[in-house]
Amino acid sequence: MSLTPAAVPGDPVPTEDPAAPGGPVPPGEPVLRMEAVRKSFGTSLVLRDVDLEVAPHTVTALIGASGSGKSTLLRCVNLLEEVDDGAIWLDGEEITDPRADADAVRRRIGVVFQAYNLFPHLTVLQNITLAPRRVHGLSRPEAEERARALLERLGLGAKADEYPDRLSGGQQQRAAIVRALAVRPRLLLLDEITAALDPELVGEVLGLVREVKDEGMTMVITTHEMVFAREVADQVCFLDAGVVLERGTPEEVFGNPGQERTRRFLRRFAEAGRL
Amino acid sequence: MTSHKTLTDEDGYVPSARRLARERHRRARARRATAIAAVSTLVTAAVLFLTITNSPGWDRTKETFFSAHYARVALPQVLEGLWLNLRLLAVCGAAVLAFGLLLAVARTLRGPVFFPVRALATAYADFFRGLPLIICLLMVVFGVPALRLQGVTTDPVLLGGGALVLTYSAYVAEVFRAGIESVHPSQLAAARSLGLTSGQALRFVVLPQAVRRVVPPLLNDLVSLQKDTGLVSIAGAVDAVYAAQIIASKDFNYTPYVVAGLVFVALTIPMTRLTDWVTARMDRRRAQGGIV
Numbered sequence: 001m002s003l004t005p006a007a008v009p010g011d012p013v014p015t016e017d018p019a020a021p022g023g024p025v026p027p028g029e030p031v032l033r034m035e036a037v038r039k040s041f042g043t044s045l046v047l048r049d050v051d052l053e054v055a056p057h058t059v060t061a062l063i064g065a066s067g068s069g070k071s072t073l074l075r076c077v078n079l080l081e082e083v084d085d086g087a088i089w090l091d092g093e094e095i096t097d098p099r100a101d102a103d104a105v106r107r108r109i110g111v112v113f114q115a116y117n118l119f120p121h122l123t124v125l126q127n128i129t130l131a132p133r134r135v136h137g138l139s140r141p142e143a144e145e146r147a148r149a150l151l152e153r154l155g156l157g158a159k160a161d162e163y164p165d166r167l168s169g170g171q172q173q174r175a176a177i178v179r180a181l182a183v184r185p186r187l188l189l190l191d192e193i194t195a196a197l198d199p200e201l202v203g204e205v206l207g208l209v210r211e212v213k214d215e216g217m218t219m220v221i222t223t224h225e226m227v228f229a230r231e232v233a234d235q236v237c238f239l240d241a242g243v244v245l246e247r248g249t250p251e252e253v254f255g256n257p258g259q260e261r262t263r264r265f266l267r268r269f270a271e272a273g274r275l
Numbered sequence: 276m277t278s279h280k281t282l283t284d285e286d287g288y289v290p291s292a293r294r295l296a297r298e299r300h301r302r303a304r305a306r307r308a309t310a311i312a313a314v315s316t317l318v319t320a321a322v323l324f325l326t327i328t329n330s331p332g333w334d335r336t337k338e339t340f341f342s343a344h345y346a347r348v349a350l351p352q353v354l355e356g357l358w359l360n361l362r363l364l365a366v367c368g369a370a371v372l373a374f375g376l377l378l379a380v381a382r383t384l385r386g387p388v389f390f391p392v393r394a395l396a397t398a399y400a401d402f403f404r405g406l407p408l409i410i411c412l413l414m415v416v417f418g419v420p421a422l423r424l425q426g427v428t429t430d431p432v433l434l435g436g437g438a439l440v441l442t443y444s445a446y447v448a449e450v451f452r453a454g455i456e457s458v459h460p461s462q463l464a465a466a467r468s469l470g471l472t473s474g475q476a477l478r479f480v481v482l483p484q485a486v487r488r489v490v491p492p493l494l495n496d497l498v499s500l501q502k503d504t505g506l507v508s509i510a511g512a513v514d515a516v517y518a519a520q521i522i523a524s525k526d527f528n529y530t531p532y533v534v535a536g537l538v539f540v541a542l543t544i545p546m547t548r549l550t551d552w553v554t555a556r557m558d559r560r561r562a563q564g565g566i567v
Binding site: 099 | 288290291293294297300301304
């Protein structure tokens, strides 16, 4: 596989698909496809024959109780976990093939974690330019110019030279999203990105995700923010005990769930006034 | 990778052909890696062996440093001397840990009353970390008896051990202090807000976390101490090194030194592996709680 850096000039957040390093993507090919993915830790089965398709420029929301396998699913996509069985394709290329170059695959996938995971010894700008410079070979002025433009547009321009510790949780999380976007990924994975934030700060982070969606980014998110999932997602999957129990448009899953288990799960959010 | 057996569960799962092919590929790759490692090791060993044995002075060197005869003569005496090193290590190690911890705690005491304690502990650490161990040993081992004090020992083993404790406590105190300072202040705040006194907070909350964190660097210092027990030989205590020296200077053959060196290495290896194992285990535990 060729490792040409996805150095696409133009908008800081790509509105067009960057040329996939694996070669031209066949039309109609989903960005992400999972087939019968199975994953266990020791004797506990975390993902059981999970199928999933994510079309370009769409947002897929994974919902479900804690421990239902949502985060593990994302970790498998990013090759942080090795699947036991089944296969995952990114732009039609099988990334679960043991011959696949995991680093090259991860270069095309952006990830944002619940705990931000910004590097505390680097400023926001340095956090964002690290991968473009060291992995994608951009020159420092080029990487910084891009990063500053991106920060400016996403309302963090004034924080570029601050260290993460001096930022609020919401700002840190937004910076983490910008960091993931700076390498112009093909796919962005957001893992419970608002779970560690004050309700007040959740809004600003979700606002940023909305903007990123409007730019045409393909995303898979796990979340407990049902209102947000309903609004932003094109596809919603309800996971229960490692199985995709229910999937469809937000209207289908939230409006008319077919499974009793889904109804029970959603009722609890409705009772808490969060649906 | 987990085997199939642990995964066949109630839903009648049968591994797919894709999985079996993947595992075949991985096994083949592992076999290839092992083969490459074996060949590369053999070649490296052969090159080293041939380079050394073909060097012009090899025969002479072999006789002087690697004589089987002198090795046989030296080994029992070296091992006998080693017993002293081991006892020194056990006693000094315990003393160093206790004294080092005391010094570290002294340096973390807050409040103006404790200023002299803090200052002394700081000065101690500064002085003994800077003083070369060998000079400290010479001063203690020859200086103390020269004072001709009543009731103070002139036993080189005791004095040498004391010098080791003086120097190593300073190092170990700094390690402990780094551990204490690495415990987040919010832990102390939580403990104090439960009504624990500062002493109790230190003892029940801060120190247990601090000590756990510094176990790997502490073991590192103990490995180092283990070797440095050999330095008491300069005071005339018959340890493994001195035992080797006696034979070496009698027969002008350096093999006993090689034997003593190898014995120390053999002693250090289990300690080093233990350090690695403890470190790896702690990393694993931390990782489980940490990421994602």
